[in-house]
Amino acid sequence: MKHILFVCTGNTCRSPMAEGLLRKLASERGIQVDVRSAGVAATTGMPISRHAEAVLRDHNVEGPPHSTLLSSNLVGWADLILTLTRSHKQHVMQVFPDSIHKTYTLKEYVENDEQVLNDLQELDSLFATLEMKRALGQEILASERERAIEIRQRIPSFDISDPFGGSRDDYNIAAAEIRTALDRLLDKLD
């Protein structure tokens, strides 16, 4: 059975909704997945946001009982790590470099446009080069910086915006965005 780990910041809003919704949608389609979630800056044991909980309740789903900080154990457990934003993905890849081959943003993983996927691949590799150069104190070429900016400007956003502190509507919007991506994810896993 595939182990899927969703990652956001606090693991109280987006990734718990993704976890609960995927469990529900997968079981409706008879697809076997084991799903968990965590946050890159989470405090383990915090309650899930009341709006996120309400969204899940409306779908007759239970989310995780509390938040969990991302750990190497969880990263090791996962076959596929799906982050809610690009910065979460960068964080996971920096802190757990062995996870590079299995870490994607949720929206990027379900993207089908070849041109966009090529751009993303080039951006990831540029990002890795720039990070390495920064760490080694090497000069970053203007051409490298400009290329990264050029690609960023033309690709769509792969982030699911953070409803933290927002209204129930903000949570509904995030949940709808997540759900659309999860339907496409299940098409891919089917």
Ligand SMILES: N[C@@H](Cc1ccc(OP(=O)(O)O)cc1)C(=O)O
């Ligand atoms: N954990 C952060 C706050 C935070 C909580 C949740 C959050 O949303 P999500 O769970 O979707 O990442 C974002 C940020 C803090 O220390 O205040």
